[in-house]
Amino acid sequence: MTAAVDQETGEVLTRPERPLAARNWRIGIAVLLIVGVMWSFSGLDAGLRDVVEAPREGWKIVKEMWPPAFKTVYHRGAVGKIFESLYVAWIGTMIGAILSFPLSFLAATNIAPTALRVPIRQVFNAIRSVPELIVAMVLITVLGLGPWAGALAIGLHSIGTLGKLSTEVIETSDEGPLEAISAAGGTWVSRMRWGMVPQVLPTVIGYWLFRFEINVRASAVLGLIGAGGIGGELVSQLNFRNFPEVGAVLLMVIAMVLVIDTISGFARRRIIAGSGRKIDDDETGRTVNLIGDLGGSGLTR
Amino acid sequence: MSDAVAPVAVRPRKPRPQLHTYLLVIALAAFTVFAGRQIGFRWSSFIDIWSNPFWGRFWPVPWGWVLDRHNVLDALVETFQIAIISTTIGCTLALPIGFAMSKLTTPNTPTFWLSRTVMSIVRAIPDLLWGKLLVTAIGIGAFAGAWALTIFSLAVMVKLFSETVDAADERPLEAARAAGGRHTPAVRTAVLPEVFPAFVAYALYVFELNIRASLVLGLVGAGGIGRVVETQRATFNFDRLMGILIIMFVIVMSIEQVSVAVRKRLV
Numbered sequence: 001m002t003a004a005v006d007q008e009t010g011e012v013l014t015r016p017e018r019p020l021a022a023r024n025w026r027i028g029i030a031v032l033l034i035v036g037v038m039w040s041f042s043g044l045d046a047g048l049r050d051v052v053e054a055p056r057e058g059w060k061i062v063k064e065m066w067p068p069a070f071k072t073v074y075h076r077g078a079v080g081k082i083f084e085s086l087y088v089a090w091i092g093t094m095i096g097a098i099l100s101f102p103l104s105f106l107a108a109t110n111i112a113p114t115a116l117r118v119p120i121r122q123v124f125n126a127i128r129s130v131p132e133l134i135v136a137m138v139l140i141t142v143l144g145l146g147p148w149a150g151a152l153a154i155g156l157h158s159i160g161t162l163g164k165l166s167t168e169v170i171e172t173s174d175e176g177p178l179e180a181i182s183a184a185g186g187t188w189v190s191r192m193r194w195g196m197v198p199q200v201l202p203t204v205i206g207y208w209l210f211r212f213e214i215n216v217r218a219s220a221v222l223g224l225i226g227a228g229g230i231g232g233e234l235v236s237q238l239n240f241r242n243f244p245e246v247g248a249v250l251l252m253v254i255a256m257v258l259v260i261d262t263i264s265g266f267a268r269r270r271i272i273a274g275s276g277r278k279i280d281d282d283e284t285g286r287t288v289n290l291i292g293d294l295g296g297s298g299l300t301r
Numbered sequence: 302m303s304d305a306v307a308p309v310a311v312r313p314r315k316p317r318p319q320l321h322t323y324l325l326v327i328a329l330a331a332f333t334v335f336a337g338r339q340i341g342f343r344w345s346s347f348i349d350i351w352s353n354p355f356w357g358r359f360w361p362v363p364w365g366w367v368l369d370r371h372n373v374l375d376a377l378v379e380t381f382q383i384a385i386i387s388t389t390i391g392c393t394l395a396l397p398i399g400f401a402m403s404k405l406t407t408p409n410t411p412t413f414w415l416s417r418t419v420m421s422i423v424r425a426i427p428d429l430l431w432g433k434l435l436v437t438a439i440g441i442g443a444f445a446g447a448w449a450l451t452i453f454s455l456a457v458m459v460k461l462f463s464e465t466v467d468a469a470d471e472r473p474l475e476a477a478r479a480a481g482g483r484h485t486p487a488v489r490t491a492v493l494p495e496v497f498p499a500f501v502a503y504a505l506y507v508f509e510l511n512i513r514a515s516l517v518l519g520l521v522g523a524g525g526i527g528r529v530v531e532t533q534r535a536t537f538n539f540d541r542l543m544g545i546l547i548i549m550f551v552i553v554m555s556i557e558q559v560s561v562a563v564r565k566r567l568v
Binding site for chain 2: 015037039041087091125131138139150151163186215221224225231234241246250253257258261
Protein backbone atom coordinates (compact mmCIF):
# COMPACT_ATOMS: atom_id res chain seq x y z
CA MET A 1 0.00 0.00 0.00
CA THR A 2 1.49 3.32 -1.02
CA ALA A 3 1.03 6.06 1.50
CA ALA A 4 -0.95 9.10 0.37
CA VAL A 5 0.78 12.48 0.49
CA ASP A 6 -1.00 15.69 1.38
CA GLN A 7 -0.83 17.98 -1.69
CA GLU A 8 -0.22 21.20 0.25
CA THR A 9 2.01 20.33 3.16
CA GLY A 10 3.81 17.35 1.67
CA GLU A 11 3.04 15.43 4.83
CA VAL A 12 2.69 11.65 4.51
CA LEU A 13 -0.83 10.64 5.42
CA THR A 14 -1.27 7.30 7.08
CA ARG A 15 -4.57 5.66 7.84
CA PRO A 16 -5.27 5.81 11.55
CA GLU A 17 -5.15 2.44 13.21
CA ARG A 18 -8.35 0.89 14.41
CA PRO A 19 -8.97 1.31 18.12
CA LEU A 20 -7.45 -1.60 20.03
CA ALA A 21 -10.44 -2.14 22.30
CA ALA A 22 -12.81 -2.69 19.39
CA ARG A 23 -10.38 -5.17 17.83
CA ASN A 24 -10.03 -7.10 21.07
CA TRP A 25 -13.79 -7.27 21.43
CA ARG A 26 -14.09 -8.62 17.93
CA ILE A 27 -11.48 -11.32 18.48
CA GLY A 28 -12.98 -12.20 21.83
CA ILE A 29 -16.47 -12.64 20.41
CA ALA A 30 -15.17 -14.65 17.46
CA VAL A 31 -13.28 -17.02 19.79
CA LEU A 32 -16.34 -17.34 22.01
CA LEU A 33 -18.54 -18.24 19.05
CA ILE A 34 -16.07 -20.78 17.67
CA VAL A 35 -15.61 -22.45 21.06
CA GLY A 36 -19.38 -22.44 21.55
CA VAL A 37 -19.99 -24.10 18.20
CA MET A 38 -17.26 -26.70 18.81
CA TRP A 39 -18.64 -27.52 22.26
CA SER A 40 -22.15 -27.78 20.85
CA PHE A 41 -20.99 -29.98 18.02
CA SER A 42 -19.27 -32.34 20.46
CA GLY A 43 -22.63 -32.92 22.12
CA LEU A 44 -24.50 -33.76 18.93
CA ASP A 45 -23.17 -37.28 18.64
CA ALA A 46 -22.05 -36.80 15.05
CA GLY A 47 -18.70 -36.88 13.25
CA LEU A 48 -17.41 -34.56 10.56
CA ARG A 49 -18.24 -37.29 8.05
CA ASP A 50 -21.90 -37.01 8.97
CA VAL A 51 -21.81 -33.31 8.19
CA VAL A 52 -20.83 -34.13 4.60
CA GLU A 53 -23.08 -37.16 4.45
CA ALA A 54 -26.26 -35.45 5.69
CA PRO A 55 -26.86 -33.11 2.73
CA ARG A 56 -26.34 -36.05 0.38
CA GLU A 57 -28.96 -38.09 2.26
CA GLY A 58 -31.28 -35.12 2.26
CA TRP A 59 -30.86 -34.55 -1.46
CA LYS A 60 -31.52 -38.22 -2.19
CA ILE A 61 -34.86 -37.91 -0.41
CA VAL A 62 -35.74 -34.66 -2.16
CA LYS A 63 -35.13 -36.44 -5.48
CA GLU A 64 -37.38 -39.31 -4.38
CA MET A 65 -40.16 -36.83 -3.64
CA TRP A 66 -40.41 -35.96 -7.30
CA PRO A 67 -42.89 -36.33 -8.94
CA PRO A 68 -45.28 -35.62 -6.04
CA ALA A 69 -48.14 -38.14 -5.80
CA PHE A 70 -51.05 -35.72 -5.52
CA LYS A 71 -53.55 -38.35 -6.59
CA THR A 72 -52.84 -40.71 -3.70
CA VAL A 73 -52.97 -38.05 -1.01
CA TYR A 74 -56.08 -36.54 -2.58
CA HIS A 75 -57.84 -39.89 -2.25
CA ARG A 76 -56.72 -40.05 1.36
CA GLY A 77 -58.51 -36.75 1.98
CA ALA A 78 -55.51 -34.45 2.26
CA VAL A 79 -57.45 -31.44 0.96
CA GLY A 80 -59.90 -31.86 3.82
CA LYS A 81 -56.97 -32.06 6.23
CA ILE A 82 -55.55 -28.81 4.86
CA PHE A 83 -58.88 -27.12 5.53
CA GLU A 84 -59.00 -28.72 8.97
CA SER A 85 -55.63 -27.09 9.73
CA LEU A 86 -57.06 -23.76 8.61
CA TYR A 87 -60.13 -24.19 10.82
CA VAL A 88 -57.93 -25.09 13.79
CA ALA A 89 -55.82 -21.97 13.24
CA TRP A 90 -58.88 -19.75 12.79
CA ILE A 91 -60.74 -20.99 15.87
CA GLY A 92 -57.53 -20.81 17.89
CA THR A 93 -56.96 -17.22 16.81
CA MET A 94 -60.59 -16.34 17.60
CA ILE A 95 -60.35 -17.81 21.11
CA GLY A 96 -57.08 -15.98 21.68
CA ALA A 97 -58.36 -12.67 20.29
CA ILE A 98 -61.69 -12.64 22.14
CA LEU A 99 -60.20 -13.58 25.49
CA SER A 100 -57.01 -11.52 25.26
CA PHE A 101 -58.62 -8.20 24.28
CA PRO A 102 -60.48 -7.47 27.54
CA LEU A 103 -57.64 -8.96 29.58
CA SER A 104 -55.10 -6.67 27.93
CA PHE A 105 -57.03 -3.62 29.21
CA LEU A 106 -56.71 -5.00 32.71
CA ALA A 107 -52.97 -5.48 32.19
CA ALA A 108 -52.14 -2.00 30.90
CA THR A 109 -50.19 0.41 33.12
CA ASN A 110 -52.28 3.41 32.14
CA ILE A 111 -55.61 1.78 32.96
CA ALA A 112 -55.50 -0.95 35.56
CA PRO A 113 -54.38 -0.79 39.19
CA THR A 114 -51.17 -2.62 40.08
CA ALA A 115 -52.93 -5.31 42.06
CA LEU A 116 -54.83 -6.37 38.97
CA ARG A 117 -52.13 -5.68 36.40
CA VAL A 118 -49.25 -7.70 37.78
CA PRO A 119 -51.00 -11.08 38.11
CA ILE A 120 -52.54 -10.80 34.63
CA ARG A 121 -49.18 -10.01 33.11
CA GLN A 122 -47.65 -12.99 34.86
CA VAL A 123 -50.41 -15.17 33.45
CA PHE A 124 -49.60 -13.88 29.95
CA ASN A 125 -45.91 -14.63 30.49
CA ALA A 126 -46.52 -18.09 31.87
CA ILE A 127 -48.81 -19.01 28.97
CA ARG A 128 -46.34 -17.62 26.46
CA SER A 129 -43.40 -19.60 27.75
CA VAL A 130 -45.01 -23.02 27.34
CA PRO A 131 -44.85 -24.14 23.68
CA GLU A 132 -48.29 -24.78 22.17
CA LEU A 133 -47.24 -28.28 21.19
CA ILE A 134 -46.87 -29.18 24.86
CA VAL A 135 -50.15 -27.47 25.75
CA ALA A 136 -51.79 -29.56 23.02
CA MET A 137 -50.12 -32.70 24.34
CA VAL A 138 -51.59 -32.12 27.78
CA LEU A 139 -55.03 -31.13 26.44
CA ILE A 140 -55.18 -34.28 24.33
CA THR A 141 -55.07 -36.33 27.50
CA VAL A 142 -58.12 -34.43 28.78
CA LEU A 143 -60.16 -33.86 25.61
CA GLY A 144 -59.04 -36.79 23.50
CA LEU A 145 -57.28 -36.83 20.14
CA GLY A 146 -58.57 -34.49 17.47
CA PRO A 147 -58.59 -30.97 16.11
CA TRP A 148 -60.52 -29.44 19.01
CA ALA A 149 -57.67 -30.07 21.45
CA GLY A 150 -55.30 -28.48 18.93
CA ALA A 151 -57.50 -25.42 18.45
CA LEU A 152 -57.82 -24.92 22.19
CA ALA A 153 -54.05 -25.25 22.64
CA ILE A 154 -53.44 -22.65 19.95
CA GLY A 155 -56.11 -20.45 21.50
CA LEU A 156 -54.55 -20.63 24.96
CA HIS A 157 -51.09 -19.87 23.63
CA SER A 158 -52.46 -16.96 21.58
CA ILE A 159 -54.00 -15.42 24.70
CA GLY A 160 -50.48 -15.02 26.07
CA THR A 161 -48.87 -13.55 22.98
CA LEU A 162 -51.81 -11.41 21.85
CA GLY A 163 -52.37 -10.24 25.40
CA LYS A 164 -48.81 -9.00 25.67
CA LEU A 165 -48.90 -7.23 22.30
CA SER A 166 -52.31 -5.61 22.85
CA THR A 167 -51.21 -4.42 26.28
CA GLU A 168 -48.24 -2.71 24.68
CA VAL A 169 -50.47 -1.05 22.09
CA ILE A 170 -52.79 0.22 24.81
CA GLU A 171 -49.91 1.53 26.87
CA THR A 172 -48.46 3.53 23.98
CA SER A 173 -51.81 5.05 23.00
CA ASP A 174 -52.56 8.78 23.09
CA GLU A 175 -54.24 9.86 26.32
CA GLY A 176 -55.73 13.03 24.80
CA PRO A 177 -59.07 11.50 23.71
CA LEU A 178 -59.49 9.86 27.13
CA GLU A 179 -58.91 13.18 28.86
CA ALA A 180 -61.38 14.90 26.55
CA ILE A 181 -64.04 12.35 27.37
CA SER A 182 -63.58 12.68 31.12
CA ALA A 183 -63.67 16.48 30.73
CA ALA A 184 -67.02 16.09 28.97
CA GLY A 185 -68.23 13.98 31.89
CA GLY A 186 -67.81 10.55 30.39
CA THR A 187 -67.73 7.45 32.54
CA TRP A 188 -64.93 4.91 32.61
CA VAL A 189 -66.81 2.68 30.18
CA SER A 190 -67.40 5.45 27.66
CA ARG A 191 -63.77 6.52 27.96
CA MET A 192 -62.70 3.03 26.99
CA ARG A 193 -65.37 2.57 24.35
CA TRP A 194 -64.94 5.91 22.57
CA GLY A 195 -61.44 6.95 23.56
CA MET A 196 -59.38 3.81 23.69
CA VAL A 197 -60.91 1.10 21.51
CA PRO A 198 -61.08 3.13 18.26
CA GLN A 199 -57.48 4.15 18.81
CA VAL A 200 -55.99 0.72 19.35
CA LEU A 201 -58.29 -1.51 17.33
CA PRO A 202 -56.59 -1.24 13.90
CA THR A 203 -53.18 -2.18 15.30
CA VAL A 204 -54.64 -4.89 17.51
CA ILE A 205 -56.55 -6.45 14.60
CA GLY A 206 -53.30 -6.30 12.65
CA TYR A 207 -51.71 -8.36 15.39
CA TRP A 208 -54.62 -10.82 15.34
CA LEU A 209 -54.14 -11.39 11.64
CA PHE A 210 -50.42 -11.72 12.15
CA ARG A 211 -51.05 -14.28 14.88
CA PHE A 212 -53.39 -16.11 12.50
CA GLU A 213 -50.51 -16.49 10.05
CA ILE A 214 -48.33 -17.94 12.80
CA ASN A 215 -51.15 -20.19 13.98
CA VAL A 216 -51.60 -21.64 10.49
CA ARG A 217 -48.02 -22.86 10.73
CA ALA A 218 -48.55 -24.08 14.27
CA SER A 219 -51.65 -26.03 13.32
CA ALA A 220 -49.75 -27.72 10.50
CA VAL A 221 -47.28 -28.88 13.18
CA LEU A 222 -49.92 -29.96 15.71
CA GLY A 223 -50.87 -32.96 13.57
CA LEU A 224 -47.49 -34.44 14.46
CA ILE A 225 -48.86 -35.33 17.89
CA GLY A 226 -52.41 -36.18 16.76
CA ALA A 227 -54.14 -32.85 17.26
CA GLY A 228 -55.75 -32.78 13.83
CA GLY A 229 -54.90 -31.25 10.51
CA ILE A 230 -52.41 -31.89 7.77
CA GLY A 231 -49.48 -32.71 10.07
CA GLY A 232 -50.89 -36.15 10.85
CA GLU A 233 -51.00 -37.00 7.16
CA LEU A 234 -47.39 -35.91 6.75
CA VAL A 235 -46.27 -38.03 9.67
CA SER A 236 -47.96 -41.19 8.47
CA GLN A 237 -46.51 -40.78 4.98
CA LEU A 238 -43.04 -40.09 6.41
CA ASN A 239 -43.22 -43.08 8.72
CA PHE A 240 -43.97 -45.38 5.78
CA ARG A 241 -41.31 -43.56 3.75
CA ASN A 242 -43.73 -42.87 0.89
CA PHE A 243 -41.67 -39.97 -0.40
CA PRO A 244 -43.76 -39.00 -3.46
CA GLU A 245 -46.74 -38.63 -1.11
CA VAL A 246 -44.59 -36.65 1.34
CA GLY A 247 -43.64 -34.32 -1.50
CA ALA A 248 -47.28 -33.76 -2.37
CA VAL A 249 -48.27 -33.02 1.24
CA LEU A 250 -45.33 -30.66 1.69
CA LEU A 251 -46.25 -28.74 -1.45
CA MET A 252 -49.80 -28.42 -0.14
CA VAL A 253 -48.55 -27.09 3.19
CA ILE A 254 -46.31 -24.58 1.42
CA ALA A 255 -49.18 -23.46 -0.80
CA MET A 256 -51.51 -23.06 2.19
CA VAL A 257 -48.99 -21.02 4.17
CA LEU A 258 -48.08 -18.76 1.25
CA VAL A 259 -51.72 -18.13 0.27
CA ILE A 260 -52.73 -17.29 3.84
CA ASP A 261 -49.69 -15.03 4.28
CA THR A 262 -50.54 -13.13 1.12
CA ILE A 263 -54.22 -12.63 1.97
CA SER A 264 -53.55 -11.74 5.58
CA GLY A 265 -50.64 -9.44 4.71
CA PHE A 266 -52.90 -7.58 2.29
CA ALA A 267 -55.65 -7.28 4.89
CA ARG A 268 -53.16 -6.06 7.52
CA ARG A 269 -51.82 -3.30 5.31
CA ARG A 270 -55.34 -2.31 4.31
CA ILE A 271 -56.43 -2.08 7.97
CA ILE A 272 -53.42 -0.09 9.13
CA ALA A 273 -53.28 2.24 6.14
CA GLY A 274 -57.04 2.72 5.64
CA SER A 275 -58.98 2.61 2.40
CA GLY A 276 -58.59 6.11 1.00
CA ARG A 277 -54.83 6.42 1.07
CA LYS A 278 -52.32 4.83 -1.20
CA ILE A 279 -49.80 2.84 0.80
CA ASP A 280 -46.39 4.27 0.09
CA ASP A 281 -43.07 2.66 0.86
CA ASP A 282 -42.65 4.55 4.06
CA GLU A 283 -45.86 3.18 5.46
CA THR A 284 -45.16 -0.42 4.56
CA GLY A 285 -41.73 0.12 6.04
CA ARG A 286 -43.35 1.10 9.30
CA THR A 287 -45.55 -1.98 9.23
CA VAL A 288 -42.42 -4.03 8.85
CA ASN A 289 -40.86 -2.24 11.80
CA LEU A 290 -43.97 -2.82 13.85
CA ILE A 291 -43.70 -6.51 13.17
CA GLY A 292 -39.96 -6.60 13.56
CA ASP A 293 -40.44 -5.25 17.07
CA LEU A 294 -42.51 -8.21 18.12
CA GLY A 295 -39.44 -9.49 19.91
CA GLY A 296 -39.97 -12.49 22.10
CA SER A 297 -43.65 -12.74 21.46
CA GLY A 298 -43.70 -15.63 19.13
CA LEU A 299 -42.80 -14.25 15.76
CA THR A 300 -42.02 -17.57 14.17
CA ARG A 301 -41.83 -17.04 10.46
CA MET B 302 -70.98 40.44 13.49
CA SER B 303 -74.57 40.57 14.48
CA ASP B 304 -75.86 38.55 11.57
CA ALA B 305 -73.70 35.57 12.46
CA VAL B 306 -75.69 32.38 12.49
CA ALA B 307 -75.92 30.94 15.95
CA PRO B 308 -74.30 27.52 16.06
CA VAL B 309 -77.01 24.93 15.94
CA ALA B 310 -76.47 22.13 18.40
CA VAL B 311 -77.08 19.38 15.95
CA ARG B 312 -74.90 16.35 16.21
CA PRO B 313 -73.57 15.40 12.79
CA ARG B 314 -74.90 12.10 11.58
CA LYS B 315 -72.54 9.22 11.95
CA PRO B 316 -71.54 7.82 8.58
CA ARG B 317 -73.23 4.49 8.03
CA PRO B 318 -70.95 1.53 7.46
CA GLN B 319 -70.87 0.45 3.85
CA LEU B 320 -72.70 -2.62 2.64
CA HIS B 321 -69.55 -4.60 2.07
CA THR B 322 -68.47 -4.04 5.67
CA TYR B 323 -71.65 -5.79 6.84
CA LEU B 324 -71.13 -8.56 4.33
CA LEU B 325 -67.53 -9.08 5.47
CA VAL B 326 -68.52 -9.27 9.13
CA ILE B 327 -71.33 -11.71 8.38
CA ALA B 328 -69.05 -13.83 6.21
CA LEU B 329 -66.36 -13.97 8.90
CA ALA B 330 -68.88 -14.86 11.59
CA ALA B 331 -70.36 -17.58 9.41
CA PHE B 332 -66.90 -18.93 8.67
CA THR B 333 -66.11 -18.99 12.38
CA VAL B 334 -69.27 -20.94 13.20
CA PHE B 335 -68.66 -23.32 10.31
CA ALA B 336 -65.00 -23.88 11.30
CA GLY B 337 -66.04 -24.44 14.91
CA ARG B 338 -68.52 -27.12 13.89
CA GLN B 339 -65.97 -28.78 11.65
CA ILE B 340 -63.41 -29.22 14.41
CA GLY B 341 -65.91 -30.15 17.12
CA PHE B 342 -65.99 -26.95 19.18
CA ARG B 343 -67.70 -27.59 22.53
CA TRP B 344 -68.50 -24.97 25.14
CA SER B 345 -68.60 -27.70 27.75
CA SER B 346 -64.86 -28.30 27.26
CA PHE B 347 -64.09 -25.03 29.02
CA ILE B 348 -65.73 -26.44 32.16
CA ASP B 349 -64.54 -30.01 31.64
CA ILE B 350 -60.94 -28.89 31.58
CA TRP B 351 -61.14 -27.22 34.97
CA SER B 352 -63.13 -29.94 36.68
CA ASN B 353 -60.97 -32.76 35.39
CA PRO B 354 -59.56 -34.90 38.23
CA PHE B 355 -56.56 -35.46 35.99
CA TRP B 356 -54.92 -32.17 37.11
CA GLY B 357 -54.25 -33.69 40.52
CA ARG B 358 -51.63 -35.86 38.88
CA PHE B 359 -49.51 -32.83 38.01
CA TRP B 360 -48.73 -32.11 41.63
CA PRO B 361 -46.57 -32.38 43.72
CA VAL B 362 -43.50 -32.08 41.52
CA PRO B 363 -40.90 -34.76 42.33
CA TRP B 364 -37.98 -32.31 42.47
CA GLY B 365 -35.57 -35.08 43.41
CA TRP B 366 -36.19 -36.74 40.07
CA VAL B 367 -36.31 -33.51 38.07
CA LEU B 368 -33.05 -32.15 39.42
CA ASP B 369 -31.18 -35.41 39.01
CA ARG B 370 -28.48 -34.83 36.45
CA HIS B 371 -29.16 -37.77 34.15
CA ASN B 372 -32.87 -37.23 33.89
CA VAL B 373 -33.26 -33.66 32.78
CA LEU B 374 -30.02 -31.69 32.81
CA ASP B 375 -28.24 -33.73 30.13
CA ALA B 376 -31.14 -33.30 27.75
CA LEU B 377 -31.32 -29.61 28.60
CA VAL B 378 -27.65 -29.17 27.72
CA GLU B 379 -28.40 -30.85 24.41
CA THR B 380 -31.21 -28.35 23.81
CA PHE B 381 -28.74 -25.50 24.33
CA GLN B 382 -26.17 -27.11 22.07
CA ILE B 383 -28.71 -27.46 19.27
CA ALA B 384 -29.75 -23.83 19.69
CA ILE B 385 -26.19 -22.47 19.80
CA ILE B 386 -24.90 -24.36 16.78
CA SER B 387 -27.94 -23.70 14.61
CA THR B 388 -28.10 -20.00 15.50
CA THR B 389 -24.40 -19.44 14.80
CA ILE B 390 -24.31 -21.31 11.51
CA GLY B 391 -27.72 -20.15 10.34
CA CYS B 392 -27.01 -16.49 11.05
CA THR B 393 -23.53 -16.59 9.50
CA LEU B 394 -24.96 -18.01 6.29
CA ALA B 395 -27.76 -15.46 6.44
CA LEU B 396 -25.32 -12.56 6.09
CA PRO B 397 -24.41 -13.08 2.39
CA ILE B 398 -27.85 -14.45 1.45
CA GLY B 399 -29.60 -11.57 3.21
CA PHE B 400 -27.56 -9.09 1.17
CA ALA B 401 -28.48 -10.98 -1.99
CA MET B 402 -32.15 -10.71 -1.05
CA SER B 403 -32.23 -6.93 -0.81
CA LYS B 404 -32.77 -4.78 -3.90
CA LEU B 405 -30.09 -2.41 -2.63
CA THR B 406 -27.21 -4.86 -2.36
CA THR B 407 -28.07 -7.76 -4.62
CA PRO B 408 -25.31 -8.65 -7.09
CA ASN B 409 -27.77 -9.30 -9.94
CA THR B 410 -31.48 -9.80 -10.57
CA PRO B 411 -31.46 -13.61 -11.04
CA THR B 412 -29.73 -14.06 -7.66
CA PHE B 413 -32.26 -11.71 -6.11
CA TRP B 414 -35.29 -13.64 -7.33
CA LEU B 415 -33.79 -17.08 -6.81
CA SER B 416 -32.78 -16.41 -3.20
CA ARG B 417 -36.13 -14.77 -2.42
CA THR B 418 -38.17 -17.62 -3.86
CA VAL B 419 -36.13 -20.39 -2.26
CA MET B 420 -36.12 -18.69 1.12
CA SER B 421 -39.85 -18.00 1.17
CA ILE B 422 -40.50 -21.66 0.38
CA VAL B 423 -38.11 -22.78 3.13
CA ARG B 424 -39.83 -20.41 5.54
CA ALA B 425 -43.25 -21.75 4.66
CA ILE B 426 -42.39 -25.12 6.21
CA PRO B 427 -42.64 -24.83 10.02
CA ASP B 428 -39.59 -25.66 12.14
CA LEU B 429 -40.97 -28.90 13.56
CA LEU B 430 -41.86 -30.21 10.14
CA TRP B 431 -38.22 -29.61 9.19
CA GLY B 432 -37.31 -31.58 12.28
CA LYS B 433 -39.55 -34.48 11.32
CA LEU B 434 -38.31 -34.43 7.72
CA LEU B 435 -34.65 -34.45 8.72
CA VAL B 436 -35.16 -37.14 11.33
CA THR B 437 -36.53 -39.30 8.53
CA ALA B 438 -33.68 -38.34 6.22
CA ILE B 439 -30.62 -38.59 8.48
CA GLY B 440 -31.81 -40.49 11.52
CA ILE B 441 -33.12 -39.82 15.01
CA GLY B 442 -31.05 -37.58 17.24
CA ALA B 443 -29.86 -34.10 18.04
CA PHE B 444 -27.88 -33.92 14.79
CA ALA B 445 -31.09 -33.89 12.75
CA GLY B 446 -32.51 -31.27 15.13
CA ALA B 447 -29.48 -29.04 14.64
CA TRP B 448 -29.86 -29.28 10.86
CA ALA B 449 -33.56 -28.49 11.06
CA LEU B 450 -33.07 -25.40 13.18
CA THR B 451 -30.08 -24.24 11.11
CA ILE B 452 -32.22 -24.29 7.98
CA PHE B 453 -35.12 -22.62 9.73
CA SER B 454 -33.10 -19.90 11.43
CA LEU B 455 -31.41 -19.14 8.13
CA ALA B 456 -34.82 -18.61 6.56
CA VAL B 457 -36.10 -16.40 9.37
CA MET B 458 -32.88 -14.42 9.62
CA VAL B 459 -32.61 -13.58 5.92
CA LYS B 460 -36.15 -12.20 5.96
CA LEU B 461 -35.57 -9.90 8.94
CA PHE B 462 -32.07 -8.94 7.80
CA SER B 463 -32.89 -8.24 4.16
CA GLU B 464 -35.74 -5.96 5.26
CA THR B 465 -33.27 -3.98 7.34
CA VAL B 466 -30.86 -3.76 4.41
CA ASP B 467 -33.74 -2.52 2.24
CA ALA B 468 -34.19 0.38 4.64
CA ALA B 469 -30.46 1.21 4.80
CA ASP B 470 -29.05 4.49 3.53
CA GLU B 471 -28.03 4.02 -0.11
CA ARG B 472 -25.68 7.00 -0.35
CA PRO B 473 -22.57 5.42 1.24
CA LEU B 474 -22.92 2.53 -1.21
CA GLU B 475 -23.18 4.96 -4.10
CA ALA B 476 -20.06 6.73 -2.86
CA ALA B 477 -18.15 3.46 -2.52
CA ARG B 478 -19.13 2.47 -6.05
CA ALA B 479 -18.21 5.91 -7.41
CA ALA B 480 -14.79 5.54 -5.80
CA GLY B 481 -14.36 2.35 -7.83
CA GLY B 482 -15.26 -0.28 -5.27
CA ARG B 483 -16.20 -3.70 -6.56
CA HIS B 484 -19.50 -5.14 -5.40
CA THR B 485 -18.48 -7.16 -2.34
CA PRO B 486 -16.03 -4.64 -0.80
CA ALA B 487 -18.44 -1.82 -1.48
CA VAL B 488 -21.26 -3.60 0.35
CA ARG B 489 -18.94 -4.64 3.14
CA THR B 490 -17.64 -1.16 3.84
CA ALA B 491 -20.69 0.94 3.00
CA VAL B 492 -23.72 -1.07 4.08
CA LEU B 493 -22.54 -3.66 6.59
CA PRO B 494 -21.51 -1.18 9.33
CA GLU B 495 -24.93 0.43 9.20
CA VAL B 496 -26.95 -2.78 9.47
CA PHE B 497 -24.65 -4.84 11.69
CA PRO B 498 -26.18 -3.79 15.05
CA ALA B 499 -29.59 -4.86 13.73
CA PHE B 500 -28.02 -8.11 12.54
CA VAL B 501 -26.75 -8.88 16.03
CA ALA B 502 -30.11 -7.97 17.54
CA TYR B 503 -31.91 -10.31 15.15
CA ALA B 504 -29.37 -13.05 15.84
CA LEU B 505 -30.21 -12.83 19.54
CA TYR B 506 -33.87 -12.97 18.68
CA VAL B 507 -33.32 -16.02 16.47
CA PHE B 508 -31.43 -17.65 19.33
CA GLU B 509 -34.47 -17.10 21.50
CA LEU B 510 -36.69 -18.68 18.85
CA ASN B 511 -34.31 -21.61 18.53
CA ILE B 512 -34.31 -22.27 22.28
CA ARG B 513 -38.11 -22.31 22.20
CA ALA B 514 -38.15 -24.60 19.17
CA SER B 515 -35.50 -26.98 20.49
CA LEU B 516 -37.55 -27.47 23.65
CA VAL B 517 -40.12 -29.33 21.56
CA LEU B 518 -37.93 -30.80 18.82
CA GLY B 519 -37.59 -33.96 20.88
CA LEU B 520 -41.28 -34.71 20.34
CA VAL B 521 -40.43 -35.66 16.76
CA GLY B 522 -37.24 -37.47 17.74
CA ALA B 523 -34.81 -34.65 17.04
CA GLY B 524 -33.08 -34.50 20.44
CA GLY B 525 -33.13 -32.09 23.36
CA ILE B 526 -35.42 -31.82 26.35
CA GLY B 527 -38.48 -32.70 24.26
CA ARG B 528 -37.22 -36.28 24.24
CA VAL B 529 -37.69 -36.43 28.02
CA VAL B 530 -41.10 -34.74 27.75
CA GLU B 531 -42.20 -37.38 25.26
CA THR B 532 -41.09 -40.37 27.36
CA GLN B 533 -42.63 -38.95 30.55
CA ARG B 534 -45.91 -38.30 28.78
CA ALA B 535 -45.93 -41.78 27.26
CA THR B 536 -45.53 -43.25 30.75
CA PHE B 537 -48.11 -40.81 32.25
CA ASN B 538 -45.70 -39.26 34.76
CA PHE B 539 -47.42 -35.89 34.66
CA ASP B 540 -45.85 -34.69 37.91
CA ARG B 541 -42.40 -35.02 36.35
CA LEU B 542 -43.75 -33.29 33.24
CA MET B 543 -44.84 -30.39 35.41
CA GLY B 544 -41.32 -30.09 36.81
CA ILE B 545 -39.88 -29.93 33.29
CA LEU B 546 -42.46 -27.32 32.31
CA ILE B 547 -41.46 -25.14 35.25
CA ILE B 548 -37.80 -25.39 34.22
CA MET B 549 -38.74 -24.48 30.63
CA PHE B 550 -40.68 -21.48 31.91
CA VAL B 551 -37.68 -20.23 33.88
CA ILE B 552 -35.31 -20.70 30.94
CA VAL B 553 -37.54 -19.07 28.34
CA MET B 554 -38.32 -16.12 30.61
CA SER B 555 -34.71 -15.45 31.58
CA ILE B 556 -33.40 -15.75 28.03
CA GLU B 557 -36.11 -13.40 26.84
CA GLN B 558 -35.26 -10.84 29.53
CA VAL B 559 -31.56 -10.92 28.67
CA SER B 560 -32.16 -10.84 24.95
CA VAL B 561 -34.64 -7.95 25.16
CA ALA B 562 -32.24 -5.95 27.35
CA VAL B 563 -29.29 -6.49 25.00
CA ARG B 564 -31.38 -5.75 21.91
CA LYS B 565 -32.61 -2.49 23.44
CA ARG B 566 -29.00 -1.41 23.88
CA LEU B 567 -28.04 -2.42 20.35
CA VAL B 568 -30.76 -0.78 18.31
